[in-house]
Amino acid sequence: MSKQAVLLDDAAQESLCSACPAWTIADDGLEREWRFPSFVEAFGFMTQVALLAERANHHPEWSNVYNRVTIRLTTHDLGGLSSRDADLAQAIDSLPATF
Amino acid sequence: MSKQAVLLDDAAQESLCSACPAWTIADDGLEREWRFPSFVEAFGFMTQVALLAERANHHPEWSNVYNRVTIRLTTHDLGGLSSRDADLAQAIDSLPATF
């Protein structure tokens, strides 16, 4: 959090797409969907994301229906996709591979 | 769970609106939105709802952005609003009054 958040320019966005290929850039945000065996695993994953988000003080727009979780990351303060979104996406991608 | 789920007829829907006045019936579902002091309280509430839902084996369509939580209940198996939605809405409304 001590790092200053900056909007990602085109080069940084391309680099992000390479680092996090499972995410899609759309409407100035980063989006990804997951499917889990059941609600138990889906909400266990959400709890881990909640902890990462609170640690980073940067929170997702997200939704869940049974075993599906959709996350959208954007930085409202800066009006677009920022380094904070990239950092959180990478932290989420580092959670156990089962997810 | 042992109780058979049934679609709510007009009279049952009116009775539900009286019992759970904070919820709105829309598109064959029950909807309600909450605002909390912060993400911590919002996700603590979501965890309680997750436990109620798993206990009932009936799961919401829901989303969260920071301190806001939106829940929609409907019964896909029956194609509409059922007694299971009414039961879960009432269980959610019975959570601590702070929420």
Add this chain to the structure above:
Amino acid sequence: MSKQAVLLDDAAQESLCSACPAWTIADDGLEREWRFPSFVEAFGFMTQVALLAERANHHPEWSNVYNRVTIRLTTHDLGGLSSRDADLAQAIDSLPATF
């Protein structure tokens, strides 16, 4: 939950030890400890166990310190180790292998 809980006799306990080799029988209970990469994974695991426990209406005695989680299962109503403990242990063991 519809199944009647029964205390495990010696043969059933031996069978349980084979089915769930990571658990130890001690003081009329089943015990197991986990270590995770960090608190985030530990608490994500605990949330999944909480959902399984609430679904089964059978709750663990458990503790956590950072990345370590210790769970003890016993059935107070019956004064010992029962089929409900065996069922919950097996459900916990079925969570994603990363844990």
Add this chain to the structure above:
Amino acid sequence: MSKQAVLLDDAAQESLCSACPAWTIADDGLEREWRFPSFVEAFGFMTQVALLAERANHHPEWSNVYNRVTIRLTTHDLGGLSSRDADLAQAIDSLPATF
């Protein structure tokens, strides 16, 4: 987190006892127990504490049995009760009054 953690001297400990009267100082730690209506509320509370702890990067020793939660705070790095424990205890006490 930017604040340097310091061990609490006798005066700081007395001040803490006044600020957080529900906690007990024991064995170089701060301890408190809660009872909730059921497991649902107990684990909802634990999830909020987990988020506060991860935000502070300071984690409790804690245990749960059904509706009871016991938390112990101490600072292993410093070998005793520190300002980080006092800060986390006050954050926990600030959670919704229902708890």
